Amino acid sequence: MLGYLYPLRTYLIVAGTFEKPNPMTADWVVPLSFSPQLLGVAIGKTRHTCGLIKEKKDFVVAVPTLELLKDVWIAGTTSGAREDKSKKMSVTFVPSKKVKAPSIKECAANIECKVVNEVETGDHIFFVGEIVDVTYGDAFRDGKPDIKNYRFLIHTSSGPNFTYVGNEIFKP
Ligand SMILES: Cc1cc2nc3c(=O)[nH]c(=O)nc-3n(C[C@H](O)[C@H](O)[C@H](O)COP(=O)(O)O)c2cc1C
Numbered sequence: 593m594l595g596y597l598y599p600l601r602t603y604l605i606v607a608g609t610f611e612k613p614n615p616m617t618a619d620w621v622v623p624l625s626f627s628p629q630l631l632g633v634a635i636g637k638t639r640h641t642c643g644l645i646k647e648k649k650d651f652v653v654a655v656p657t658l659e660l661l662k663d664v665w666i667a668g669t670t671s672g673a674r675e676d677k678s679k680k681m682s683v684t685f686v687p688s689k690k691v692k693a694p695s696i697k698e699c700a701a702n703i704e705c706k707v708v709n710e711v712e713t714g715d716h717i718f719f720v721g722e723i724v725d726v727t728y729g730d731a732f733r734d735g736k737p738d739i740k741n742y743r744f745l746i747h748t749s750s751g752p753n754f755t756y757v758g759n760e761i762f763k764p
Contacts, residue, residue, distance in 0.1 A: 602747045604654040607644035610694040613678045613685045616641040617668030629723040634716040640672035649707045650691035654699035658743035658756045690725040700731035
C-alpha cells in the first residue's frame with residue numbers, strides 16, 4: 593500500500609569510507625527539521641548499508657540527475673555485502689568535508705550527515721541525520737534547484753520506472 597505514496601524522488605545514500613564506499617539507492621528520504629537541520633532515511637535491516645551506517649555513524653545523501661540512472665539502478669539492485677558495486681559504477685567518489693562517507697562528484701548535491709538517532713520502524717531502521725555540510729554544483733542556485741536545466745530524478749513506481757522533475761512552475 594506504500595505504493596500509493598509514489599512518485600517519489602530518488603537519491604543515493606553513500607556509506608562506508610572513501611577507500612571502501614558503498615552507495616545505495618533510496619526513495620525513502622525525508623526532511624525533518626530546519627533547526628537543527630535534520631533529515632531521515634529509512635534503510636532496510638537486510639541492506640549492507642544499514643550495518644555500515646550503524647558502525648560509522650554517518651552517511652551522505654547524494655542527489656542524482658537522470659544522467660546517472662544506470663548507476664542509480666546498479667546501486668539499487670546490487671548488494672555491497674556480495675560485491676564492490678562502486679567498481680561497477682561510472683561515478684567518481686571524492687572525500688567529503690566533515691564525514692567519513694565519501695561524496696559523488698557527478699551528483700548535483702552531496703548532503704553530509706552525522707547520525708543523531710536511529711529508530712526501528714518494522715523491517716527498516718530510520719536513521720536521523722544532522723546535516724553537517726553540503727557541496728553542490730550548478731544544478732543549484734542560491735540553494736534552489738535549477739529544474740529548467742537539470743533533470744532531478746523521480747521514481748514513478750516500483751521497478752525500473754523513472755522520470756524527472758518537469759520544468760513548469762505553478763504559483764497558487
Ligand atoms: C529506485 C530504488 C529505490 C530504493 N529505495 C530504497 C529505500 O528507500 N530504502 C531501502 O532500504 N532500500 C531501497 N532500495 C533498495 C536498495 O537500494 C537495494 O536493496 C540495494 O541493493 C541495497 O544495497 P546494499 O546491500 O549495498 O546496502 C531502493 C532500490 C531502488 C532501485
